[in-house]
Amino acid sequence: MASPKPNQNRYLDQESAFRGRYNKxxxxxxxxxxxxxxxxxxxxxxxxxxxxxxxxxxxxxxxxxxxxxxxxxxxxxxxxxxxxxxxxxxxxxxxxxxxxxxxxxxxxxxxxxxxxxxxxxxxxxxxxxxxxxxxxxxxxxxxxxxxxxxxxxxxxxxxxxxxxxxxxxxxxxxxxxxxxxxxxxxxxxxLYYLPMILFIGLANYGVYRLNRNRLRIERRELSASRSPSIAHFAETTQGASTIRIFGRQPTFMTRFARLNNRFQDQRMRTTKVLLTFSMQMSGLTALLLLMTGLAGYWLAQHGLVSVGSIGVAFTFVVFSGNTLQNFFEWLAQxxxxxxxxxxxxxxxxxxxxxxxxxxxxxxxxxxxxxxxRNEEETLKHARLLEARSASVTVEDLWFRYSPELPYVLKGLDFTIRPGEKIGIVGRTGSGKTSFVQALFHLYPFERGRVLIDGRGPNVDRPDQLTNNVDLGLFRRSIALISQEPTLFRGTLRENLDLTRSHSDEKLLDALTRVGLLEWFQSQPQGFESPVEERGRNLSAGEKQLLCMARCLLQDAPVIVMDEATSSIDPQSEEILVRATREFFSDRTQIIIAHRLSTLVHCDRILWLHKGEIRMFDRPEKLLPVFQNAHLT
Ligand SMILES: Nc1ncnc2c1ncn2[C@@H]1O[C@H](COP(=O)(O)OP(=O)(O)OP(=O)(O)O)[C@@H](O)[C@H]1O
Ligand SMILES: [Mg+2]
CATH class of the missing domain: 1.20.1560.10 (ABC transporter type 1, transmembrane domain)
Structure with a gap:
């Protein structure tokens, strides 16, 4: 089998495809x-x-x-x-x-x-x-x-x-x-038995080679036919309440039965192939036993072997048949x-x-x-800067998601002063979220740089960077607030403070500031209260406020808020507005919002159009032009 081309076929799911030779x-x-x-x-x-x-x-x-x-x-x-x-x-x-x-x-x-x-x-x-x-x-x-x-x-x-x-x-x-x-x-x-044993070993190998592909295919099919029924099961449990409301249980049962039958059929086929293989091997062993008997008789008669050694040969012939069969079975695994x-x-x-x-x-x-050696420990407690806010410098930024795709940010160049509140507007697909990705250095960009407080992370172009800082440290200096709160299965404490670097007082303070104190006090297990997968056991507002408290604890000088859609509910909108005005009022803020009303309080607004800056000015100047452009 030809080895797949890198980067393309290597990602294709070729389940268990053994290419004949392993990489060194x-x-x-x-x-x-x-x-x-x-x-x-x-x-x-x-x-x-x-x-x-x-x-x-x-x-x-x-x-x-x-x-x-x-x-x-x-x-x-x-x-x-x-x-x-x-x-x-x-x-x-x-x-x-x-x-x-x-x-x-x-x-x-x-x-x-x-x-x-x-x-x-x-x-x-x-x-x-x-x-x-x-x-x-x-x-x-x-x-x-x-x-x-x-x-x-x-x-x-x-x-x-x-x-x-x-x-x-x-x-x-x-x-x-x-x-x-x-x-x-x-x-x-x-020594007379050796050629016989070697011959039968080779014959067994031949049988294995004959069956190998069939065995592999059937095994692979077996593992592939198992997953659809499992996937169906998983889907069904996720949509359990919807299925029950619409009374669709029978449909799901039928589908499961069909998928499961397919798996069982494949199981039968695999067993059949395995049995055939095993019977062929057993046939060979029987043949060898006959040969040993005849040869032993002849050799003993001619005084070449002892009776005891014939017994030894018989024992090993019987045993080797079984062992060889096991060996080839294991070889496949x-x-x-x-x-x-x-x-x-x-x-x-x-x-x-x-x-x-x-x-x-x-x-x-x-x-x-x-x-x-010491760098890691030092960095754990380090901060990019002590000040509560920092400048953000974007210099000639050219960004695309991969070299074969078109640029989505084309030569952005601007500076945000410490403590400034900047709004970003632009049509869908204009590159607003992409700018956030570039700010976090989530993708390597081909030209330009993005600095916080005049410093950039030590990616693999140190020649272009004036003052290198660790990538992790750089990222920690930006807090991202998204419309879709990200919570994990675990405890409240783990969700607020994954690295366990804050005291209970600090956690409590953050919860108080976002207005969750009363809610927290009603939690019987306190910081050890369970949070389910994606925060399923919390209300939308609680989830958002928890994420907000987590951002507060991060104590980052730059805050980024990306409102993914304009279909945001009023409660979430209110929380986001409170975040910009209260929780993070003393930080540098970059706010991507779809409702222009959210942005009127910004110091300046950046208008992105097809990855370029169309305008960068105070809201009262920019917003009328922007609205006009969008009405026409
Ligand atoms: N991960 C990705 N890989 C490849 N292209 C992407 C990726 N993410 C976004 N794009 C492309 O980049 C362009 C800019 O997308 P971006 O998400 O920055 O737009 P946006 O201004 O945030 O839009 P919206 O207002 O709808 O959120 C789009 O054309 C999009 O298709
Ligand atoms: Mg976006």
Whole structure:
């Protein structure tokens, strides 16, 4: 299969598409994951191998035991008993068998437990490191990747990785140990069986190759056919109240039944393919058993092998059939897990947002920029400036969302003085929200700069910046108030103060200032009161005021307000107006509003037209011209 072109097809959902060869960086990622525990892992692997060897060598010991009873006859000549077991009686053999078996069990158990624990810790490290970097990827990444795909990486792909590396890998390794031990032990019994075993190994591989694609396709289909019924379930629970009001339960039940049946049908098909594969493998094992019987008889007659060794061969032939089948079964799952590792590795290696850095606590040494040792701690408590308001300078700003798209801001150039209240108006699509994005440096812009208090963030063009500051610190100096309040599932405290850097008094003060004190006092659990997903358990006004209190706590010198639509309800409008006049009256304010009445109190208004400044003046001068232009 040709490898997909970067940036285009790589984003397409080619579920579990194994391209035949993994990127080198995949192995590097696995190495980084296991690095701190390599020695222990190696020790457990040795213990595991010894364990399997001991358990399987029982067959050889029994073979030797049988040979001690050998009396020369027409059927077989007797082979001498190896020196190690010479003179051992029945009780002696039983004791050896007991010790060997016990040792084998203990070693195997140690390996399974120890290895699985370490391996699970290693893949968790990998997951954490991928998450750390994904949270710092450029916004374009989140624009071009549907949420579902990103979630799939962290749920289903990681699930595949964890399902293999988090435990079953020990099983898979044990199977590999078994196969290796069997090769050694059967050769120890008699070298004559080796070609037969190798032949049957190859034949099994052939059967696997024949079935591999079919198995992969059916497995992929199975996982793909599961998601629609799950998605339908999720949709249904979200719209539960609407469905009940309209009495549409039967429609949803029918649809669910149909989707579920499709999944069950696919399940049957997959099982059928698996069964066929397993029967072919079993057929091969039966063939090998017949061959071993015939060859053993012939070899024993000619005095080439002992009777005991025929027993050993029979044991391993039966066992190897099963083990090989398991091996190929696991191989398919291992490939799936490796595909998961490859997909996560892609996120691990991507370039971070310009200006973003990884915390010093990151564990994988990748090519990403990292904070200095003390820098991070200092920055945590730092402020861009102590003053309550700051100037905003926009110099020759050219901005577009990606290089192949047209410019949405074309050479903006203006300065906002500290404490000034600026309104921004313009038709829909004129670039108002885009200006906010540029202000936060959410997208890299090609020309120009945006500075607060004369300073800009240290994105990857330091030559153009006079006074570099950390991107995070720069962003913290701007508070964004949006019409759509953003709240998360958690406690009230977490929603107000995610980093837990404020005292209860400060939190209470912020709530009082936005007028939520009375509401807060009615909450039985205080700051630990639960906030549901997207603040579902709060009224629209409460949500907005909470966000406002959060902004107050941020204590940023620049406040940006973006009214996304003109269809804002009067209550929200009132809250926003109060925010500009009361809560943030001493800050530099940038207000994007659709109702011109909101803007009459601004010091100046910026009129954007198709990404350019049409006018920038006092409201009494600008608003009449603007209204005129929009009426005609
Ligand atoms: N993430 C994005 N990727 C690509 N293009 C975008 C993106 N966001 C906005 N645009 C485009 O940029 C242009 C300006 O959009 P912007 O959101 O800045 O307009 P706006 O002035 O805020 O409009 P409105 O008043 O409707 O909110 C539009 O043509 C829009 O299609
Ligand atoms: Mg907008």
């Amino acid at each position: 960086s995949v192995f590097n990622s696995l190495y980084l994951s296991y690095q701190p525990m390599l020695r222990k892992i190696f020790a457990f692997i040795v213990v595991g191998f010894i364990g399997r060897f001991l358990l399987l060598s029982n067959a050889n010991i029994i073979g030797v035991w049988v040979d001690t009873f050998c009396k020369p006859s027409a059927l077989a000549q007797c082979k001498p008993v190896p020196a190690l077991f010479a003179g051992l009686g029945n009780v002696g053999f039983l004791q050896v068998l007991m010790v060997v078996t016990l040792g084998g069990f203990v070693c195997t158990a140690l390996f399974r437990i120890g290895f699985s624990r370490l391996s699970a810790a290693a893949v968790s490290r990998f997951y954490d490191e991928v998450t750390l970097r994904t949270s710092r990827l450029p916004i374009q990444f989140f624009d071009t990747n549907p949420v579902g795909r990103i979630v799939t990486r962290f749920s289903s792909d990681y699930g595949n990785v964890f399902r293999m590396f988090g435990g079953p890998l020990a099983e898979f390794l044990a199977i590999i140990f078994d196969l290796t031990c069997m090769l050694i032990l059967i050769s120890v019994a008699s 291992f490939e799936e897990a490796m595909t998961g590792v490859e997909r996560l590795d892609d996120y691990l290696r991507r370039k971070l947002e310009p200006g973003a850095r990884l915390p010093i606590s990151r564990e994988f040494a990748t090519d990403h920029p990292v904070y200095g």
